[in-house]
Amino acid sequence: LVTDNDIRFQERIDAEEKIEPRDWMPDGYRRTLVRQIAQHAHSEIVGMLPEGNWITRAPSLRRKVALLAKVQDEGGHGLYLYSAAETLGVSRDELVEQLLAGKAKYSSIFNYPTLTWADIGAIGWLVDGAAIMNQVPLCRCSYGPYARAMIRVCREESFHQRQGYELMLALANGTAEQKRMAQDALNRWWWPSLMMFGPSDDQSAHSAQNMAWKIKRFSNDELRQRFVDATVPQAEFLGLTIPDPDLRLNAETGHYEFGAIDWSEFNEILKGNGPCNRERLEARRKAWDEGAWVREAATAHAAKRAQRHLKNVG
Numbered sequence: 668l669v670t671d672n673d674i675r676f677q678e679r680i681d682a683e684e685k686i687e688p689r690d691w692m693p694d695g696y697r698r699t700l701v702r703q704i705a706q707h708a709h710s711e712i713v714g715m716l717p718e719g720n721w722i723t724r725a726p727s728l729r730r731k732v733a734l735l736a737k738v739q740d741e742g743g744h745g746l747y748l749y750s751a752a753e754t755l756g757v758s759r760d761e762l763v764e765q766l767l768a769g770k771a772k773y774s775s776i777f778n779y780p781t782l783t784w785a786d787i788g789a790i791g792w793l794v795d796g797a798a799i800m801n802q803v804p805l806c807r808c809s810y811g812p813y814a815r816a817m818i819r820v821c822r823e824e825s826f827h828q829r830q831g832y833e834l835m836l837a838l839a840n841g842t843a844e845q846k847r848m849a850q851d852a853l854n855r856w857w858w859p860s861l862m863m864f865g866p867s868d869d870q871s872a873h874s875a876q877n878m879a880w881k882i883k884r885f886s887n888d889e890l891r892q893r894f895v896d897a898t899v900p901q902a903e904f905l906g907l908t909i910p911d912p913d914l915r916l917n918a919e920t921g922h923y924e925f926g927a928i929d930w931s932e933f934n935e936i937l938k939g940n941g942p943c944n945r946e947r948l949e950a951r952r953k954a955w956d957e958g959a960w961v962r963e964a965a966t967a968h969a970a971k972r973a974q975r976h977l978k979n980v981g
């Protein structure tokens with residue numbers, strides 16, 4: 668049933684007006700945004716784990732400082748995004764509870780292990796590279812708080828991507844063993860990075876409606892293609908080989924054609940059966956439990972301060 672409100676809402680979207688928290692919106696729009704923003708927030712928080720694994724083993728002080736700052740940025744993005752979701756009427760506690768109960772999705776990419784230091788370079792280059800490709804259009808998302816949050820997030824991701832590429836460049840121009848590590852990391856992270864963009868357009872349940880609502884501006888396949896086109900020349904500059912025998916430049920279209928993605932691997936990860944799904948959730952639950960005393964102390968401190976303030980004004 669299409670109501671007058673629905674029609675007026677779509678007119679606002681078509682006129683590129685931003686939708687703000689107090690504006691009327693269809694329930695489906697609200698639900699979709701809560702789902703996407705929450706999944707995005709969870710991805711940032713779980714995404715701290717694979718890289719956090721290498722902070723103590725960074726090979727130099729400079730690399731350690733950069734990695735610490737990157738992981739800290741990811742924590743900041745997560746909190747920023749939970750706040751954006753809260754403008755839609757859910758609480759951060761509710762969302763965290765869903766994550767810890769294994770009921771909420773987060774990006775498939777963070778269920779792979781970081782086996783060597785080169786993985787830190789590959790994550791920055793490929794994972795942040797893919798994240799930017801997907802998130803720059805979200806700066807123009809129809810929902811104001813999400814769009815505005817994405818501006819800062821994208822600026823930081825762009826720095827993360829350069830950090831990763833520079834790390835890969837150092838390894839690719841290093842010893843034979845370092846170059847081998849860089850190639851091995853590219854081999855393991857390439858296909859999972861392509862999966863980050865989500866199922867192909869004909870399998871994507873939400874794309875059509877999300878694009879009509881201008882939450883998404885480009886389809887999953889369009890963004891994946893852009894990522895491949897941008898990244899293949901970067902791999903060539905590194906002197907590394909993309910692990911895809913079917914990859915070739917189509918001179919007519921100017922786009923790279925690439926091999927078939929193994930969607931069964933993606934679907935298994937979404938079901939919770941990836942290489943690190945259990946380990947990631949376990950780590951988040953442990954962090955939540957071990958942080959209980961901090962939350963209690965902060966709440967008690969806030970209550971005391973509020974009481975003192977009341978006494979002073981009274």
Ligand code: FAQ
Binds near residue numbers: 741773801877
């Ligand atoms: N992993 O119908 P669609 C980062 C789910 S970047 C897991 O196409 P939609 C930065 C999808 O949710 C990573 N699940 O869905 C960083 C849906 O499930 P549902 C996070 C996936 O929403 C870098 C179902 O499949 N970025 O964290 C994935 O239109 C380095 C059907 O899919 C964002 O979240 C996947 N890869 O399009 C941090 C960006 N793909 O809810 C640390 C915002 C799809 O029906 C280190 N999100 N699914 O049960 C989006 O742009 C969209 O939500 C898409 C999916 C494009 C991810």
